[in-house]
Amino acid sequence: MVGKSDVERIKVMHGAGGTMMQKLIKEHILKYLSGSNAEVPLEYLDDSSVFNGIILKSDSYTVKPLFFPGGDIGRLAVAGSVNDILMVGGEPKALALGLIIEEGFRIDMLDRILRSISETSKEANVNVITGDTKVVEKGSIDQLMLNMSGIGLRHKFLDRNLDVVKQYYGDRVYRWILDRNIMPGDKIIINGYIGDHAIALLSVREGLGFQIDVVSDAMPLNRVVNEALRVGGVVAMKDPTRGGLSNLLNEWVDKGGYGIEIYEESIPIRDTVKNACEYLGLDPLMLGNEGKVVMAVVDEMAEDVLKAIRSQPGGENATIIGEVTDKHKYVVMRTVIGGYRVVPPPIGDPVPRIC
Amino acid sequence: MVGKSDVERIKVMHGAGGTMMQKLIKEHILKYLSGSNAEVPLEYLDDSSVFNGIILKSDSYTVKPLFFPGGDIGRLAVAGSVNDILMVGGEPKALALGLIIEEGFRIDMLDRILRSISETSKEANVNVITGDTKVVEKGSIDQLMLNMSGIGLRHKFLDRNLDVVKQYYGDRVYRWILDRNIMPGDKIIINGYIGDHAIALLSVREGLGFQIDVVSDAMPLNRVVNEALRVGGVVAMKDPTRGGLSNLLNEWVDKGGYGIEIYEESIPIRDTVKNACEYLGLDPLMLGNEGKVVMAVVDEMAEDVLKAIRSQPGGENATIIGEVTDKHKYVVMRTVIGGYRVVPPPIGDPVPRIC
Numbered sequence: 001m002v003g004k005s006d007v008e009r010i011k012v013m014h015g016a017g018g019t020m021m022q023k024l025i026k027e028h029i030l031k032y033l034s035g036s037n038a039e040v041p042l043e044y045l046d047d048s049s050v051f052n053g054i055i056l057k058s059d060s061y062t063v064k065p066l067f068f069p070g071g072d073i074g075r076l077a078v079a080g081s082v083n084d085i086l087m088v089g090g091e092p093k094a095l096a097l098g099l100i101i102e103e104g105f106r107i108d109m110l111d112r113i114l115r116s117i118s119e120t121s122k123e124a125n126v127n128v129i130t131g132d133t134k135v136v137e138k139g140s141i142d143q144l145m146l147n148m149s150g151i152g153l154r155h156k157f158l159d160r161n162l163d164v165v166k167q168y169y170g171d172r173v174y175r176w177i178l179d180r181n182i183m184p185g186d187k188i189i190i191n192g193y194i195g196d197h198a199i200a201l202l203s204v205r206e207g208l209g210f211q212i213d214v215v216s217d218a219m220p221l222n223r224v225v226n227e228a229l230r231v232g233g234v235v236a237m238k239d240p241t242r243g244g245l246s247n248l249l250n251e252w253v254d255k256g257g258y259g260i261e262i263y264e265e266s267i268p269i270r271d272t273v274k275n276a277c278e279y280l281g282l283d284p285l286m287l288g289n290e291g292k293v294v295m296a297v298v299d300e301m302a303e304d305v306l307k308a309i310r311s312q313p314g315g316e317n318a319t320i321i322g323e324v325t326d327k328h329k330y331v332v333m334r335t336v337i338g339g340y341r342v343v344p345p346p347i348g349d350p351v352p353r354i355c
Numbered sequence: 356m357v358g359k360s361d362v363e364r365i366k367v368m369h370g371a372g373g374t375m376m377q378k379l380i381k382e383h384i385l386k387y388l389s390g391s392n393a394e395v396p397l398e399y400l401d402d403s404s405v406f407n408g409i410i411l412k413s414d415s416y417t418v419k420p421l422f423f424p425g426g427d428i429g430r431l432a433v434a435g436s437v438n439d440i441l442m443v444g445g446e447p448k449a450l451a452l453g454l455i456i457e458e459g460f461r462i463d464m465l466d467r468i469l470r471s472i473s474e475t476s477k478e479a480n481v482n483v484i485t486g487d488t489k490v491v492e493k494g495s496i497d498q499l500m501l502n503m504s505g506i507g508l509r510h511k512f513l514d515r516n517l518d519v520v521k522q523y524y525g526d527r528v529y530r531w532i533l534d535r536n537i538m539p540g541d542k543i544i545i546n547g548y549i550g551d552h553a554i555a556l557l558s559v560r561e562g563l564g565f566q567i568d569v570v571s572d573a574m575p576l577n578r579v580v581n582e583a584l585r586v587g588g589v590v591a592m593k594d595p596t597r598g599g600l601s602n603l604l605n606e607w608v609d610k611g612g613y614g615i616e617i618y619e620e621s622i623p624i625r626d627t628v629k630n631a632c633e634y635l636g637l638d639p640l641m642l643g644n645e646g647k648v649v650m651a652v653v654d655e656m657a658e659d660v661l662k663a664i665r666s667q668p669g670g671e672n673a674t675i676i677g678e679v680t681d682k683h684k685y686v687v688m689r690t691v692i693g694g695y696r697v698v699p700p701p702i703g704d705p706v707p708r709i710c
Contacts, residue, residue: 007461008461009460009462010458010465010490011458012490012491013490014456014488015488015490015491025488029469029486029488033452033473033476033482033486036449036482036483036484038484042482048485049449049485051449054449056451056484056504056506057485058452058485058502058504060453060454060455060487060489060502061489062455062489062495093407094391094406096404096504098414099415100415100417100455101370102365103364103365103366103367105364106362106364106365107363108363110383111383111386111387114383114384114388117388118387127390127391127392127393127397128388128397129393129396129406130403130404130411131388131397132414133369133379133384134370135365135367135368135369136367136417136497136708137707141417141496141497142491142494142496145491145496145500147453149413149453149502151409151411352491353491353492
C-alpha cells in the first residue's frame with residue numbers, strides 16, 4: 001500500500017509558466033492528448049493551435065484580485081486570448097466566454113466585468129459570440145473565474161510577412177509564426193516596459209500593501225502586430241505572460257535549437273518596477289506581462305519593424321533587446337557592468353495568479 | 356447610500372438552466388455582449404454559435420463529484436461540448452481544454468481525467484489540440500474545474516437533411532439546425548431514457564447516500580446525429596442538459612412561437628429513476644441528461660429517422676414523445692390518467708452542479 005505522503009500532488013508552480021509546468025504538460029497532458037492531425041498541434045506548445053486554417057485558443061483566467069490598477073479580469077481575458085491568436089499570425093474573429101461564478105457574487109461587479117469584456121473586444125475588433133455560465137455554491141470558487149476561448153483566421157498580412165522572411169531564409173519558413181522558427185541573426189524586439197502587470201497586481205494584493213504608481217499593461221496587441229506583419233520579416237512572436245521574458249526566451253531556445261543573447265541595458269523597465277523588484281526580491285525577467293509581445297525579426301528588417309511598431313499605441317517604447325545566435329544554446333544576458341550571465345528558465349512565475 | 360442587503364447577488368439558480376438563468380443572460384450578458392456579425396450569434400441562445408461557417412462552443416464543467424457512476428468530468432466535458440456542436444448541424448473538428456486545478460490535487464486523479472478525455476475524444480472522432488492549465492491555491496476552487504471549448508464545421512449530411520426539410524417547408528428553413536426552426540406537425544423524438552445522469556450523480560453525493568443501480572448517460576452523440584441527418588427531415592435538435600426536457604421544450608416554444616404536446620406514457624424513464632424521483636421529490640422532466648438529444652422532425656420523416664437512430668449505440672430506446680402544434684403556445688403534457696397539464700419551464704435544475 002502506498003502511503004498518503006507518496007502520492008504526487010499538484011503544486012502552485014505547476015501552473016506558473018515555468019519548467020515545472022512544462023514538465024506537467026509533457027509528462028501528463030501530452031501523454032494523453034498529443035497526436036492530433038492539427039497543422040499546429042498541441043505538442044508544439046505554441047501560443048495557439050491551428051486546425052484546417054482555423055486558429056483555436058483557450059485560456060482560463062483566475063487573476064487575483066479581479067479588479068486591479070489598469071484593468072480587470074475581463075480586459076485581461078480578452079487581451080490574453082486575442083494576443084495568443086495574434087502570436088501565431090492570426091486575426092482574432094470570435095470569442096467564447098465561459099463564466100464560473102461563486103454564489104453571492106455581486107451582480108453589479110459582474111456587469112463591470114461584462115462591460116470591460118465588451119469594451120476590450122471592440123478594441124480588439126472581435127466579438128464574444130457564445131458562452132456558458134456556471135454558478136457554484138459559496139466556498140467552491142474564489143469569487144469568479146472565467147475562460148476565454150477564441151478562433152482566428154490567417155492574418156491578412158501573414159503571407160506578405162512570410163514572403164519577406166523567405167527572401168532571407170528561403171524555404172526554412174513555416175506557414176505560421178511559431179516559436180521553433182527563430183534563426184541565428186534575428187533581432188529580438190519587445191514593444192515596451194516589462195513587469196508592469198505583475199507589479200500592479202502585487203501592489204493591491206491583500207497584506208502586501210505597498211504604494212506604487214504603476215498600472216497593468218493588459219491590452220490587445222492587434223495594432224502592434226498588424227504593423228509588424230505589414231512591414232514583414234517577423235520570424236517568431238510570443239507574449240511574455242506567466243514566467244515573463246526569461247521563460248519566453250528559454251522556450252524559443254528549446255524549440256528553435258539556437259541561443260539568444262540579450263543586453264541588460266536595453267531592456268525597457270520603469271524605475272518604479274525595478275525598485276519594487278529589488279524591494280520584493282523578484283527577478284523582473286520572470287514577471288508576467290499582458291500587453292507585451294516579443295518578436296524575432298530578420299536582422300535586415302528589424303529597424304523597419306521597430307519603427308512601424310513605435311507608431312502604434314502600445315508600441316511607443318519598443319526596442320531591440322537582443323539577438324538569436326548559433327554560438328551556444330542558452331539564453332545569455334550581457335549585463336550592465338560588462339559580463340555575461342545565463343538566464344535560466346524560471347521554475348515558475350514568482351507571482352501566482354497574475355492571469 | 357445603498358445598504359449591503361440591497362445589492363443584487365448571484366444565486367445558484369442563476370446557473371441552473373432555467374428561467375432565472377435566462378433572465379441573467381438576457382438582462383446582463385446580452386446587454387453587453389450581443390450585436391456581433393456572427394451567422395448564429397450569441398443572442399439566439401442556441402447550443403453553439405456560428406461565425407463564417409465555423410461553429411464555436413464553450414462550456415465550463417463544475418460537476419460534483421468529479422468521478423461518478425458511468426463517467427467523470429473528462430468524459431462529461433467532451434460529450435457536452437461535442438454534443439452542442441452536433442446540435443446545430445456541425446461536425447466537431449477540434450477541442451480546447453482549459454484546466455483549473457486546486458493545489459494539492461492528486462496527479463494520478465488528473466491522469467485518470469486526461470485519459471478519459473482522450474478516450475471520449477476518440478469516440479467522438481475529435482482531438483484536443485490546445486489547452487491551458489491554471490493552478491490556484493488551496494481553498495480557491497473545489498478540486499478541479501475545466502472548460503472544454505471546440506470548433507466544428509458544417510456536417511457532411513446537413514445539406515442533405517435540410518433538402519429533405521425543404522421538400523415539406525420550402526424556404527422557411529434556416530441554414531443551420533436551430534431552436535427557432537420548429538414547425539407545427541413536427542414529431543418530437545428523444546433517443547432514450549431521461550434522468551439517468553442526474554440520479555447517478557445524486558446517488559454518490561455526500562450525505563445523500565442512497566443505493567441505486569443507474570449510471571450516467573454521458574456520451575458523445577455523433578453516431579445518433581449522423582444517422583438522423585443522413586436520413587433527413589430534422590428541423591431542430593437540442594440536448595436536454597441543465598433543466599432537462601421541460602427547459603428544452605419551453606425554449607423551443609419561446610423561440611419557435613408554437614406549442615408542444617408531449618405524451619407522458621411515451622417518455623422513456625427507468626423505474627429506478629422514477630422511484631428515485633418520487634423518493635426525492637424531483638420532477639424527472641427537469642433533470643439534466645448528458646447523452647440525450649431531442650429532435651423535432653418533419654412528420655412524414657419521423658418514423659424513418661426513428662428507425663435510423665435506433666440502429667445506433669445510444670439510440671436503441673429512441674421514441675416519439677410528442678409533436679409541435681399551432682393550437683397554443685405552451686408545453687402541454689397529456690398525462691397517463693387522461694388529462695392535460697402545462698409543463699412550465701423550471702426556475703432552475705433542481706440538482707446543482709450536474710455538469
